Structures are given as C-alpha cells and as structure tokens.
Amino acid sequence: MMGALIARDMRLIARDxxxxxxxxxxxxxxxxxxxxxxxxxFAAGNxxxxxxxxxxxxxxxxxxxxxxxxxxxxxxxxxxDCGVSLMxxxxxxxxxxxxxxxxxxxxxxxxFAELLSLSLPVSLLxxxxxxxxxxxxxxxxxxxxxxxxxxxxxxxxxxxxxxxxAVSWILSYLALAVLGLGWVAMASAIDHASITLxxxxxxxxxxxxLLLRGGRKLVYINETARxxxxxx
Amino acid sequence: xxxxxxLSKMHDKTSVLSDIDLTVARGKVFGLAGxxxxxxxxxxxxxxxxxxxxxxxxxxxxxxxxxSPFEVRSRIxxxxxxxxFHAALTVREFLDFLRTCRNVKSSADNTALPxxxxxxxxxxxxxxxxxxxxxxxxxxxxxxxxxxxAVLLLDEPMNDLDPFAAARCADAIKEMRSRGGTVVMAxxxxxxxxxxxxxxxxxxxxxxxxxMKVEGLSMNLLEILTSLLAQQEGSxxxxxxxxxxxxxxxxxx
Numbered sequence: 001m002m003g004a005l006i007a008r009d010m011r012l013i014a015r016d017x018x019x020x021x022x023x024x025x026x027x028x029x030x031x032x033x034x035x036x037x038x039x040x041x042f043a044a045g046n047x048x049x050x051x052x053x054x055x056x057x058x059x060x061x062x063x064x065x066x067x068x069x070x071x072x073x074x075x076x077x078x079x080x081d082c083g084v085s086l087m088x089x090x091x092x093x094x095x096x097x098x099x100x101x102x103x104x105x106x107x108x109x110x111x112f113a114e115l116l117s118l119s120l121p122v123s124l125l126x127x128x129x130x131x132x133x134x135x136x137x138x139x140x141x142x143x144x145x146x147x148x149x150x151x152x153x154x155x156x157x158x159x160x161x162x163x164x165x166a167v168s169w170i171l172s173y174l175a176l177a178v179l180g181l182g183w184v185a186m187a188s189a190i191d192h193a194s195i196t197l198x199x200x201x202x203x204x205x206x207x208x209x210l211l212l213r214g215g216r217k218l219v220y221i222n223e224t225a226r227x228x229x230x231x232x
Numbered sequence: 233x234x235x236x237x238x239l240s241k242m243h244d245k246t247s248v249l250s251d252i253d254l255t256v257a258r259g260k261v262f263g264l265a266g267x268x269x270x271x272x273x274x275x276x277x278x279x280x281x282x283x284x285x286x287x288x289x290x291x292x293x294x295x296x297x298x299x300s301p302f303e304v305r306s307r308i309x310x311x312x313x314x315x316x317f318h319a320a321l322t323v324r325e326f327l328d329f330l331r332t333c334r335n336v337k338s339s340a341d342n343t344a345l346p347x348x349x350x351x352x353x354x355x356x357x358x359x360x361x362x363x364x365x366x367x368x369x370x371x372x373x374x375x376x377x378x379x380x381x382a383v384l385l386l387d388e389p390m391n392d393l394d395p396f397a398a399a400r401c402a403d404a405i406k407e408m409r410s411r412g413g414t415v416v417m418a419x420x421x422x423x424x425x426x427x428x429x430x431x432x433x434x435x436x437x438x439x440x441x442x443x444m445k446v447e448g449l450s451m452n453l454l455e456i457l458t459s460l461l462a463q464q465e466g467s468x469x470x471x472x473x474x475x476x477x478x479x480x481x482x483x484x485x
Binding site: 001003004005007008011012015016088093094095096219220221 | 277281282283284301302305306310312315316318320321325328329330332333334
C-alpha cells in the first residue's frame with residue numbers, strides 16, 4: 001500500500017505545473033550561480049584554494065535556495081489534496097491516516113533528494129580540483145537533506161493544526177529561520193556527526209508528533225469551513 | 233446490515249440529524265428521500281465513517297462504525313455526491329491505486345466490476361481532469377465497487393449519467409441485493425427510488441419522518457413526500473403550481 005501512496009504523491013507533485021516551474025527556476029538559479037562562480041574561480045587562478053571556498057559557498061547557496069522553496073513546496077503539495085477530498089479518498093481506500101502521512105513524507109523526501117542530487121556534478125567538479133573530499137560532499141548533502149526533512153515534518157505538523165493558511169505560511173517560514181539559524185550556530189560550534197545526530201533526534205521527535213496528531217486529525221472530515229480548504 | 237440507534241448530529245450548534253433510528257437488513261435496498269438540506273448527505277457520510285455523530289450508535293455488519301471506522305471502511309463502497317478526483321492522475325493510475333490500497337489484484341477478481349461494463353466509455357489513459365461529469369460519475373461507481381463491498385452507500389448516484397450508464401448502475405444495485413449486500417441510496421429522483429428500493433425513508437430537517445415499503449404503494453413517492461411535508465410545514469409550504477408539476481412527474485428540487 002505504501003508504494004501506491006508514494007507513487008500517487010510523486011505523480012501529483014511531478015505533474016503540477018506550478019511545482020515544475022518553481023523547480024526549474026531553482027535549477028536555473030543554482031546552475032547559473034555555479035557556472036558563474038566556477039568561471040570566477042578559473043579567472044582568479046589558484047584553483048585549489050578558491051575551489052575550497054567555492055564548494056562552501058555553493059553548499060550554502062543550495063541549502064538556502066532549497067530551504068526557501070521547501071515550505072512553499074510542502075504546503076503546495078499538501079494543498080493538492082484539499083481536506084474533504086482527502087478524507088473521501090482515505091475512506092475509499094481503508095488506509096490508516098499514518099499511511100497517507102508516511103506516503104507524503106517519503107514522496108517529499110524523494111523529491112528533495114532528487115533536487116539535492118542535481119548538485120552532484122558541481123560537487124564532483126570541486127572534488128576534481130581537490131577542494132572537497134567525498135566525505136565532505138556526503139556530509140554536506142546529508143545535513144542539507146536532514147535539515148529539509150525536519151522542515152518538512154514541521155510544516156506538515158503546522159498545516160495539520162487547521163490554522164488559517166496565512167498562519168501556516170508564517171509559522172513555516174519562522175521555522176525555516178529558526179532551523180537555519182540553529183544550523184549555522186551548530187556548524188560553527190560542533191562537528192558534522194553531532195549536527196547529523198541532532199537533526200536525526202529532531203526528525204524522530206517531529207515525526208512522532210506528526211503521526212500522533214495525524215492519527216487523530218485524519219479520521220473524520222474536519223467540520224470547520226476554513227479547514228476544508230487544506231488537507232488536514 | 234446497517235443498524236442506527238438514536239443518531240444525532242450537531243453542526244455549529246445547529247441540529248443536522250436528530251434521533252434517527254433505522255435498520256437496513258442484508259439484501260435490501262434502502263432509499264433516502266427528502267428536500268435539499270434534510271440531512272441525507274450527512275447521514276450517508278456518517279455511515280461512510282467520514283463524519284462522527286454527536287450522539288447515537290451506528291453498526292455496519294455488526295461492527296461499531298464509531299469505534300472501528302477503518303474496519304468498516306474496508307466493507308463499504310461509497311459514491312459521494314461530489315467527487316474531487318485528482319485531475320492529474322489517469323483513470324488507470326487512479327484505479328490501480330485503489331486496487332492496491334484495497335488489495336484487489338485485478339478487475340477480473342471482482343465480479344461486480346466487469347471491465348467491459350463499468351469501464352465502458354472511460355479512456356483508461358486519459359487524465360481524470362479531462363473526463364466529463366458523467367464519466368467522472370462512472371469512475372466514482374467503479375471506485376466504489378472495485379473491492380466488491382458488502383455495503384454500498386450512494387449519494388445522488390444517477391446524477392449526470394447517460395441512460396446506458398444509469399441502467400448499468402441500476403443493474404449493479406440489483407446485483408448487490410441478489411448477493412445479500414446492503415444498499416443505502418439518497419436521491420432527488422423519487423422515480424429511481426421507487427423502482428430500485430425495497431424501503432424508503434423520508435428525511436426532513438434532520439428527522440426521519442417515516443419509513444415505508446415501496447412494494448404495493450398506491451401513490452408515487454413524490455406525492456407521499458409532498459403530503460408528508462405538507463403535514464409538517466402546513467399545506468402552503470409549496471406553491472400549488474409546483475405541486476401540480478410534481479404530480480405530473482417533475483423533480484422536487
């Protein structure tokens with residue numbers, strides 16, 4: 001059942017025009033910035049020295065771009081199922097709410113992993129110039145992925161609260177700011193392994209809250225009109 | 233079998249359903265008639281475990297629908313009055329998704345859903361968003377019958393259907409009855425209720441005014457409904473011209 005739910009979510013995400021435009025926009029901005037910075041590095045000479053700072057700046061740029069897009073993508077993907085129709089679908093499949101939640105989390109995770117993997121050619125170019133080791137590239141991708149997944153869980157949790165959509169947006173971007181600042185603060189104080197561990201703990205906490213909340217909220221149609229417009 | 237006792241539903245301090253008692257036996261088709269806003273859709277949504285009643289109990293095939301909604305959902309097929317299918321999915325993808333979720337291997341496993349019947353006219357690779365309302369209604373029927381449910385809940389099931397599709401739906405209802413299934417059907421088309429149902433209940437302002445057997449009725453259901461409503465609301469509740477039109481075979485809207 002999970003496979004069918006994930007496939008359904010992935011199809012909805014992949015076939016949504018606005019999401020496609022936004023993802024193409026992200027790719028365009030990221031690749032343009034990468035090419036421009038690479039050209040600057042070649043022009044400046046001393047490749048191995050400049051490549052090190054280039055890798056760091058591209059990693060930050062990627063995390064910032066994806067972090068900025070993530071709340072919009074998650075809320076938009078949630079909006080593809082409006083409240084009443086999702087409940088009718090749930091009733092029509094006899095699936096438990098956590099099946100749908102897990103399907104949504106996994107499909108968004110796959111989507112973010114694909115977007116992150118698009119930076120691999122640039123990262124490997126950095127590797128060629130000796131600016132970053134494979135381990136550094138892996139840590140960078142893993143941390144960004146965990147950051148995005150923590151954000152995903154938080155935004156889903158907020159959207160499930162049934163607040164007005166504007167409140168969901170504001171809270172989601174506030175969460176982005178807090179998580180982002182926390183990540184920056186941690187990066188200057190502790191090592192990658194500790195940051196990863198903290199993100200994993202956050203994922204477990206938010207995931208448990210989400211599944212508990214979803215188990216209660218996604219059983220019946222939510223009867224307040226404002227919540228019919230959203231998926232939970 | 234469906235068993236409802238003392239069922240009430242409040243919404244925003246307004247009573248939508250009030251103290252409903254109803255039993256529908258296996259192998260029976262029960263019709264719900266009433267004016268718009270009488271609570272038929274809410275009653276069906278409670279039976280489909282989509283809404284929680286404020287008071288009372290609902291049992292479907294001996295299972296408490298309020299305590300075990302997921303167990304009940306595996307036994308029911310529901311055709312809602314409006315369907316918000318995902319427009320981006322194709323008919324095939326949507327049905328495959330439902331089959332997987334319902335653990336149905338293929339349409340051949342389900343005698344209630346012959347591919348050359350229900351899916352006639354549906355282009356399997358067309359996006360659902362491109363289908364007409366009638367074809368979407370056929371898809372809703374296919375989705376409801378895909379797992380051969382024991383209980384079928386139908387909310388305005390004949391809306392937008394062409395005569396051939398409507399005939400297939402009528403056959404499906406009769407097939408459900410013959411294999412011991414239970415059907416509850418709400419419709420504004422009292423002629424459909426009269427032809428297809430064994431019993432009909434009249435809902436008005438959330439109250440079940442009367443339940444009667446259809447067989448042997450000397451009046452048509454619309455006339456009975458008109459007279460019941462006249463008793464409730466006074467004889468001038470509906471313009472005499474409209475009453476004449478109803479008696480001539482029109483639809484109560």
